[in-house]
Amino acid sequence: MTEKLINEELQIQMVSWRRDLHKHAESGFLEMRTASLVAGRLSRLGYPLKMAEEVMKADQRMGMPSQEILAAHYKWAEANGADLEWLPNFKDGMTGIVAVLETGRPGPTLAYRFDMDALDIQEEMAEGHIPFDQGFQSVNADKMHACAHDGHTSIGLGFAETLMSNKEKLAGTIKLIFQPAEEGTRGAKSMVAAGVVDDVDVFIAMHLGTGVPTGEFVAGNAGFLATTKLDVVFKGVASHAGGKPEEGRNALMAASSAILGLNGIPRHSAGASRINVGVLNAGSGRNIIPATAQMKIETRGETSEINDYIRTQAFAVLEGAAAMYGVEVSTDVVGEAKSSIPSKELVETLHSIAQSSPFFTKTIDWSTDSAGSEDATYYMEHVKAHGGLATYCIVGSDLAAGHHNERFDFDEASMLSAVDVLYRSALKISKA
Amino acid sequence: MTEKLINEELQIQMVSWRRDLHKHAESGFLEMRTASLVAGRLSRLGYPLKMAEEVMKADQRMGMPSQEILAAHYKWAEANGADLEWLPNFKDGMTGIVAVLETGRPGPTLAYRFDMDALDIQEEMAEGHIPFDQGFQSVNADKMHACAHDGHTSIGLGFAETLMSNKEKLAGTIKLIFQPAEEGTRGAKSMVAAGVVDDVDVFIAMHLGTGVPTGEFVAGNAGFLATTKLDVVFKGVASHAGGKPEEGRNALMAASSAILGLNGIPRHSAGASRINVGVLNAGSGRNIIPATAQMKIETRGETSEINDYIRTQAFAVLEGAAAMYGVEVSTDVVGEAKSSIPSKELVETLHSIAQSSPFFTKTIDWSTDSAGSEDATYYMEHVKAHGGLATYCIVGSDLAAGHHNERFDFDEASMLSAVDVLYRSALKISKA
Amino acid sequence: MTEKLINEELQIQMVSWRRDLHKHAESGFLEMRTASLVAGRLSRLGYPLKMAEEVMKADQRMGMPSQEILAAHYKWAEANGADLEWLPNFKDGMTGIVAVLETGRPGPTLAYRFDMDALDIQEEMAEGHIPFDQGFQSVNADKMHACAHDGHTSIGLGFAETLMSNKEKLAGTIKLIFQPAEEGTRGAKSMVAAGVVDDVDVFIAMHLGTGVPTGEFVAGNAGFLATTKLDVVFKGVASHAGGKPEEGRNALMAASSAILGLNGIPRHSAGASRINVGVLNAGSGRNIIPATAQMKIETRGETSEINDYIRTQAFAVLEGAAAMYGVEVSTDVVGEAKSSIPSKELVETLHSIAQSSPFFTKTIDWSTDSAGSEDATYYMEHVKAHGGLATYCIVGSDLAAGHHNERFDFDEASMLSAVDVLYRSALKISKA
């Protein structure tokens, strides 16, 4: 049961990578420095790589930063330790990478997904927060790895090294997917659209933490909600509120009416649904009829169908409200994810594999504790639709504070257990 | 100054007519008995008549009763003293009449408008209310002459007799217009559309009372607001509110959103505006998503332009609110009137004429006290647009209670003073 | 397994009762004729009875008819076949009855609930509808037994006769509860408040049909939603919308704002919730600021806690909306029911008992199919809270049309199977 399969020296390396990534946190589609280092490392390990347009459909990315931000960040990456050989590949926010290990032996195609992006959060700068105490807190204001993707990327690299070192023991094909912009569920869709899992038989995504402590493992997380993120702009006409009120077209009234309508979208009898207008900013001055109103909306559904229902109703509400007040409305989908239930067969297999790992004192087959939404569901649904198997597993890790909190930190020791269980799955499944 | 020009015996006749009309109150487009008696009388006086399609555009009538109500009321009129020779002309709610006096002498074309309809009000049945005490209270439930149109019609007949008796003293052409459905401002538009004032040089409408006491006269009433009356139906889809809320399309939510939007239409800097949703009825049961909502709306504007602005905004609000909730909306214009300022020259002329009448102890040129809206403004604007002159005058009459009150009654003596001032105006203006 | 225990002659009697009750349908708190007949029959069987104030708290009844309606209906009952000896007991809408069988042998106290009221529905009067074809359609306009309570009452009487005939085979105490006003969930609370199940160890309620076909039985129905029914009146101040808009206090605007707010009450993360404003009537005339608005609301929750959350929020919305527009609001709770899960032990016992009945070809332990609510949950929660057991079972019956449909009719043959299973439960449980 407890045979050691992996090189524990990896841990030192992974901690080093993780701390470097944490210090240079980059948010969605800006993971240019990160991607350049990942590409350099994978290449040196001997992996052939596909990148950027080869693995992403540019127009299926959601919630892109502006060209100005992309350009400025590129310069920052150039000046801050990016691998300059690889950096140019990732210039326009096309920061996805797929490394492929062809074993040459017959066997299935496996794929593992690792996400690389940080959050738009200002990291805590106070004693007691380990990254601060150890000097690897984020150097980028309002950017922080507060969801362990720095860990995921490091695990991906450690796993890549382990696979390559043990290539002779494996069969089939193994794909390592390094994905941008999981936060806001913005990046996966573009990689699936580019076909990166078209030929995949077994797909596994993993996450550290999420409430599961170090030493525990969950083989199938079934609780993800489908979601859509919308950015909405109402555009009306300003006029002097005292002098010519009839000449205005009031974007704030349209937004107010829309907000009441959106929150009033009927419940769906088939399961849970959610809608929230989380942010509204409107108007330019007290005595001016507001000409613009910008809102950030999120819908969720227990199933993709329920989320689609809410989304469809939301568009009707937004357009109707604009028409009521004679203003224009534009709505951008800046993030989206599906619901997806892991494949029963794969969950059981992975559960049994984890039981053989010396790193886990407790293993669980299914969890339905949801922490929200995940765009790994795009790969999962795509693979399942083509007859493959897919799951989303959790590698436990003690946390200093909850995900997305400014004091978030995970137990670095859990990275090695992740590499172990992933490697065991590759060993077992590739030859099944 | 105080020469008597008219036959005072008319007063007895007019009181008799008025009491018969009051007792047989008929509301808008149902003035079938009334019109048949008016036509019979005018014909016997020797007037050639135009009626129904000759003087009304059927599709320009607004707020029509249903075919069932029209048919039932026709039978009632047949059985309740209508002039059976003339009654068939007015069968389908085409209850307008124009009598024309051609003097054969050169002169302008004058037109006088008299309205004939009652209100949908239940008359007071208690002592102290003269129509009740004298036994001429309305025999029709929920129909009452509470705005003196019974008086106006009687004045019209008395005036017709006076003109015919004095035909030799007059010049030009004189048209007497008996109009249906002034209440709700529903009938005038159809008569103007049929061309009844296309050739008119001078137009005069009159009203009894309106707060002006017996013995006073106002030559030009300038305070009428433009108005539009809308009947709106939202049609959605019913569903069980507990079982399948997502299958409903909620007409009541659309109506609620519309009501807030309608009341929020911005003020107009050019003058006063109004909007009211006076009645809403929606839904069929507590646990059913409401599939229908019906509302009665009224807009007003100090000018026709302001009213048009409110009306245009209201249509946008209604359609947008329907779109928000995925329901259909249909909107009927069931009444409409313009604003209109009397012609200065005609007001001065009429003011001076009234000063020569022995019936008035006080005469006023202009009043801007508004009592609301009037569809006589359609004739006024049409005549003015063709270079003619128009006014709306008030013949004072002491009232028992305000207009549209269930105890309304006017001073019958004021009818003779009305005939006098109208005859004086015909005498003077036709030969000017 | 298939020993016959009951007298099948009962069937003829029950059909006769059921058709008489169907023909004389009486809605909630008006079951005066029904209650008088039930009381007469039970008394003749030898049951001591408690009635009216003895078994109902008057002020805990919800959604009462007006005094005028109660008085008029009493006269109708007097003239239409009520048992005049017992009728006076039920005069003021206190139409509940409890019959108690004391066996004199030690044993638990069992209670069975039967509801007696009809619905406010106009029965179909067309061929093919058996009550019409057979001449027992409702003689009361807009009143119809469209939910089988006529059957339930007849079953209760048949069961009472069976128990009394077999008194010697039973132990403990058996209570038969005949309840008014289950429709709208208005009556049970008042009987529970009067203590009728304070001493009960085992409580069983039953329903015919609900989608389960003749020959099937469900021992535990777990799907009832908690619910609250609210009648709301907003009272403002009327004023002329053109002349003095600032003097009005607009009840319809308050209602509209409330409707959007009520539909916008956030979902509860613990389970399903519902809210519906099913009916709104407001205003008196197109040009009058609406002074009144009346609405009918229904809330539901997967649990009583969720329904309480929605209800609490709803009150805040209603009061806030009234305050916004300077109007008054009054809210009456006109119906209420809890959620309740049957006792596992009792469901299993009853399931096993049903398997021994020759009337059922299929028996089911648990069902969670439901979109509705039931006030039997008041008894269930009360009994369970005191350590007793409770369930709600379904006796299958083929239906001509769904419950609450104007063509509803059930299979009369199912009544005998109901008596059989209830009698078997009494036999078994009273001696357990």
Add this chain to the structure above:
Amino acid sequence: MTEKLINEELQIQMVSWRRDLHKHAESGFLEMRTASLVAGRLSRLGYPLKMAEEVMKADQRMGMPSQEILAAHYKWAEANGADLEWLPNFKDGMTGIVAVLETGRPGPTLAYRFDMDALDIQEEMAEGHIPFDQGFQSVNADKMHACAHDGHTSIGLGFAETLMSNKEKLAGTIKLIFQPAEEGTRGAKSMVAAGVVDDVDVFIAMHLGTGVPTGEFVAGNAGFLATTKLDVVFKGVASHAGGKPEEGRNALMAASSAILGLNGIPRHSAGASRINVGVLNAGSGRNIIPATAQMKIETRGETSEINDYIRTQAFAVLEGAAAMYGVEVSTDVVGEAKSSIPSKELVETLHSIAQSSPFFTKTIDWSTDSAGSEDATYYMEHVKAHGGLATYCIVGSDLAAGHHNERFDFDEASMLSAVDVLYRSALKISKA
């Protein structure tokens, strides 16, 4: 008619002052440098001064900057040319000054008001804008004298010098009021509350420009609307919109409902009214129930009574909307002004005086052109209420762009004409 009364050398001095003030623009209650220079100059001219608490009620100031801003600006003033002898008087935003000239001769008490504050506008920095071309553009970002108060203050100083030089020709008492924070109508109330016009018989306020060209004069401006400026904060409770929507208290929904309610406040039949929610900012993140919403509101009325009606309704709407959604609301009055009609007698006097000035080619008695508000109306109403006379006059001045525009600039030559007409009024009225 064209006798020259004033020293034209003043013009050079006033231009110099004006440009210095323009360059060092200070907004409401931050006029510390300005006030110190004004106080120094007036003191050197020989005026006894009252300042700060002597002429302002601290708690009647509206829309105060924060303590941090006050403290920071004080330091800026210290370092940027303030008169350090007088500066400490104005530390806490108590920037009002009253200079009094006691002639020692019997006569009325006259008061003249000059406002000193700049606007929160970023001045145009481009050629063609004279302050930029001449190098006296504002050194303070987002602060600009775009409403000529730099001119008003300079006129006040020039007028003070003229009065003192001609003291022997005058009678009675003359008060010069230098007021902070006229923009946003925030400062006057506190000076009136401190009693600065309690003893005043004749009050005159003046403004440059407002559409009146150089060389023209308006003696009585009657068009000011009453107004109230409200800053509103709704405070709810944040919660995760997906995980625990029921735990949130949604400040944005309260704000949305309030916005529809505010815009729906009924028109007033007595005259024009306005309401605008010009700015709304709410919420912290897409997936968080918004816990705060901040809005800027402005009401207006043709009369103070109408504005009070709108204001009263607005408070009810705000409080009701907060109650609907279980959130708290706090509302600050950050500005307020009355309507006020100049005294007919004083307008006629001033009109006649202006006709004697060689600086004006055209003089007008009354103007009702205005879309705006002015807090000089506080002094006016107070003086009139005590039997005094008051007016608000306009000294024409050609403008480069409209008031409150970033390219605003006035014709500096108009300052001398203002001093002239004010001095003539003092001469004439003080001895009347």
